[in-house]
Amino acid sequence: MARPTIADIAERAGVSKGAVSFALNGRPGVSEETRRRILAVADEMNWRPHRAARSLGNSRAGAVGLILSRPARTLGLEPFFGQVVSGLQAGLAEDGTALQLLVVEDPEAEMAAYRNWTAEKRVDGFVLLDPLIDDPRFPALEALDVPVMVLGGPLPDTSLSYSWADDSEAMHEAVDYLAALGHRHVVHVAGMPQFLHTKRRMDVLTEAKARHELAEVVSIPTDYSDSEGAVITRRVLSRRERPTAIVYDSDVMAVAGLGVALEMGVRVPQDLSILSFDDSLLARLTHPALTALTRDTQGWATEAARELLRLIADPSLTVRHPSSTPVLVPRESTAPPAGH
Amino acid sequence: MARPTIADIAERAGVSKGAVSFALNGRPGVSEETRRRILAVADEMNWRPHRAARSLGNSRAGAVGLILSRPARTLGLEPFFGQVVSGLQAGLAEDGTALQLLVVEDPEAEMAAYRNWTAEKRVDGFVLLDPLIDDPRFPALEALDVPVMVLGGPLPDTSLSYSWADDSEAMHEAVDYLAALGHRHVVHVAGMPQFLHTKRRMDVLTEAKARHELAEVVSIPTDYSDSEGAVITRRVLSRRERPTAIVYDSDVMAVAGLGVALEMGVRVPQDLSILSFDDSLLARLTHPALTALTRDTQGWATEAARELLRLIADPSLTVRHPSSTPVLVPRESTAPPAGH
DNA sequence: ACAACGCGCTCCACATGCGTC
DNA sequence: TGACGCATGTGGAGCGCGTTG
Numbered sequence: 010m011a012r013p014t015i016a017d018i019a020e021r022a023g024v025s026k027g028a029v030s031f032a033l034n035g036r037p038g039v040s041e042e043t044r045r046r047i048l049a050v051a052d053e054m055n056w057r058p059h060r061a062a063r064s065l066g067n068s069r070a071g072a073v074g075l076i077l078s079r080p081a082r083t084l085g086l087e088p089f090f091g092q093v094v095s096g097l098q099a100g101l102a103e104d105g106t107a108l109q110l111l112v113v114e115d116p117e118a119e120m121a122a123y124r125n126w127t128a129e130k131r132v133d134g135f136v137l138l139d140p141l142i143d144d145p146r147f148p149a150l151e152a153l154d155v156p157v158m159v160l161g162g163p164l165p166d167t168s169l170s171y172s173w174a175d176d177s178e179a180m181h182e183a184v185d186y187l188a189a190l191g192h193r194h195v196v197h198v199a200g201m202p203q204f205l206h207t208k209r210r211m212d213v214l215t216e217a218k219a220r221h222e223l224a225e226v227v228s229i230p231t232d233y234s235d236s237e238g239a240v241i242t243r244r245v246l247s248r249r250e251r252p253t254a255i256v257y258d259s260d261v262m263a264v265a266g267l268g269v270a271l272e273m274g275v276r277v278p279q280d281l282s283i284l285s286f287d288d289s290l291l292a293r294l295t296h297p298a299l300t301a302l303t304r305d306t307q308g309w310a311t312e313a314a315r316e317l318l319r320l321i322a323d324p325s326l327t328v329r330h331p332s333s334t335p336v337l338v339p340r341e342s343t344a345p346p347a348g349h
Numbered sequence: 350m351a352r353p354t355i356a357d358i359a360e361r362a363g364v365s366k367g368a369v370s371f372a373l374n375g376r377p378g379v380s381e382e383t384r385r386r387i388l389a390v391a392d393e394m395n396w397r398p399h400r401a402a403r404s405l406g407n408s409r410a411g412a413v414g415l416i417l418s419r420p421a422r423t424l425g426l427e428p429f430f431g432q433v434v435s436g437l438q439a440g441l442a443e444d445g446t447a448l449q450l451l452v453v454e455d456p457e458a459e460m461a462a463y464r465n466w467t468a469e470k471r472v473d474g475f476v477l478l479d480p481l482i483d484d485p486r487f488p489a490l491e492a493l494d495v496p497v498m499v500l501g502g503p504l505p506d507t508s509l510s511y512s513w514a515d516d517s518e519a520m521h522e523a524v525d526y527l528a529a530l531g532h533r534h535v536v537h538v539a540g541m542p543q544f545l546h547t548k549r550r551m552d553v554l555t556e557a558k559a560r561h562e563l564a565e566v567v568s569i570p571t572d573y574s575d576s577e578g579a580v581i582t583r584r585v586l587s588r589r590e591r592p593t594a595i596v597y598d599s600d601v602m603a604v605a606g607l608g609v610a611l612e613m614g615v616r617v618p619q620d621l622s623i624l625s626f627d628d629s630l631l632a633r634l635t636h637p638a639l640t641a642l643t644r645d646t647q648g649w650a651t652e653a654a655r656e657l658l659r660l661i662a663d664p665s666l667t668v669r670h671p672s673s674t675p676v677l678v679p680r681e682s683t684a685p686p687a688g689h
Numbered sequence: 690a691c692a693a694c695g696c697g698c699t700c701c702a703c704a705t706g707c708g709t710c
Numbered sequence: 711t712g713a714c715g716c717a718t719g720t721g722g723a724g725c726g727c728g729t730t731g
Contacts, residue, residue, distance in 0.1 A: 012470075014725095014726055015726070015727065015728095024690070024691085025690065025692070026692090026726090027691060027692075027728085027729080027730095028690055028691075030727065030728060030729080031690090031728095038690075039690070040690085057465060057468035057469045058469060058726085058727075059405075059470050059725085059726050060401075060404075060410070060469045060470060060471045061401045061404035061405040061410065061725085061726080062401075062405050062696095062725070062726035062727040062728090063726080063727055063728080064400075064401035064696095064727095065399070065401040065402050065695095065696045065697065065726080065727075066695080066726085066727050066728045067727085067728065067729095070400070070401065084431040084432070084434060084435040085428040085429070085432035085629065085646070085647065086428060086431070086629070086630050087431075088426060088428075089425070090425075090431055091424040091425035091426070091427075091430055092424070092425035094424060094434070095452045098450060098451065098452045099452065102451065102453075107449045107450075107451070107471070108449065108450050109412070109447045109448065109449060110434065110438060110447075110448050110450055111438065111447070111448075112435050112438045112439065112442075113442075125397060128352065128395070129398060129399060129400045130352075130399055130400060130401060131400045235630060235633075235634060261630065264634045265634055268634060268635075268636050271636050272636070289425065289426070290426045290575060290601065291631065291634075293575075294575060294601070294604045294605055295635075296608050296611050296612070306425070307425070354696095354697055354698085355697070355698065356697080356698095364719075364720085365719065366698085366699095366720090367699085367700080367701090367719070367720060367721070368718085368720075370698070370699060370700080371700095371719090374699085376700095377717090377718095378717090378718070378719070379718065379719070380717080380719090383718085383719085398697085398698075399696085399697050401696085402696070402697030402698040402699090402725095403697080403698055403699075404698090404725090405696090405697080405698070405699090405724095405726065405727090406697080406698045406699035406700080406724085406725060407699060407700085407725090408725075
């Protein structure tokens, strides 16, 4: 026996298709009694609405897109993605909305996917990750006139909605903490410089130099890979004047850096303090466990998903939503510098 | 101006809707010349098929589902998921098929989602992870009569298709290696006992005991968490007769176990060899780096995705596909036991 | 409460034209 | 001359639902 349709229900309940539709969607137009009868029949026949048919009528796809243009393997490496995906998923599931995932190789393919999925009405909106400085995706998506929620920001000069994490505040907290411990030579192993949040963290750092009268503060951009984290660490620890503290923009790099310190006989935290701007299981599993800035990435994504659903329901909205600021969790990798 | 439809193209090209449909889908029924003209017009008008309309017509959703019933946070922790997701994605993208992801809390919700998504024709098939012993999902999915590809196996007593990794072979390799090094007391910190692959690995181990005349071989089931990995490690290392080697079913547990060894002053690999059945960046970042059984999870998933697409195209098929056997990568965490 | 239509596409039954035996 | 095959295209029913008169 085939999948039941509203026509089947109508026949069985002795009413018209229209009445069934009204009843199933809780719309006026049928009496309470027939509504109940219809619902009973639908339930009995195990009816479920056909997504495509529903979408065709009301032009709601019932799905949102997440398109990532990172090399596919980083998906497995960075815990961040898993957290974002499951967080988004949780927020969307409340509404029965699905998450469509696409991993592409380059930004061009990413842009093409936005255009195609919008034109095909495959999704009702998008979630964007990792906003860039002068991000070309923003004007393109504004032109497409499709609901978008950016995870990150605040974003200047855009009408897109976003949910921003206060990276500046967090970086302040980190630097203040290191300065309070007595550190005056600090290196920041940063992420990709085109990322907006990388820039924001770097800015705080240069500013902090003056404020705390630090002797040295440098930000060194990387591609977030463990190998670059290791290379940079080896380089700065090989200098005559070593930093006494290093701040890493990801826990993967921080762990790699810790490995280099060990390999070079630099004791952590006695000779070198390590602070990770990113927290996950990884930071807790090492010895010493890493002091880190931690935040509820999953909750952040869930909230962003809810906002996106609101946006889809009412496209005239614009959301500028602050998420919770990352919190410093001191563990074993930070201490006052030697002789302090 | 609104989204163009095939009717618009038909009008502009001076042909019928049917001809346009044929031309756009590469079907016979139109001459090469008109086909070209139609394609040119479609391209010029920037036409894209409306997914819902297409689905409604040919009853193909153009998407496959992946439903996970693990606590949401493990998604961010286990690199395995990210690799599977991006791997599947890569295979599906070749066909323009989307991946719909759902994370649920419990097996009941997982089953409900299979039923709903099938009934709603939201997806054309499913990918299943982590097959269990007497898995209740199998008969349910067989009853739903929907294409399914299981990542894991081989599975007895099911008509579902699967792509199996040779866990037995891999475990043999691991144990043979440890035995060859001279280890006679081996502990296996296993995964969840209801998982089919866990059982298979355990079976190999008990069998290996006799074959290699080992003094001790025990498998201890866990929930894959770092904390259980640590607890079990602490326990077995506290015994009078310590094991000289531990095999962990996941790299997260292996790293946690390594931490415990360090904390207890047990030197790795001099006093204790550690072998992880699971490889990822994690296993390489530790000191010492972990000897691990490595495999191309992403490629495995990609191949499985392709098979699933084949299955969807021809539901009469059944696929029993072996994937490549995991390979032992010796790193720094394994060595002959003391006094050998 | 009903009948009928529309959403955009697929697909099938059926013309139409042309050359061939 | 007509009957037939083939290639090319047309028209429209139908997919399952929402919605209007």
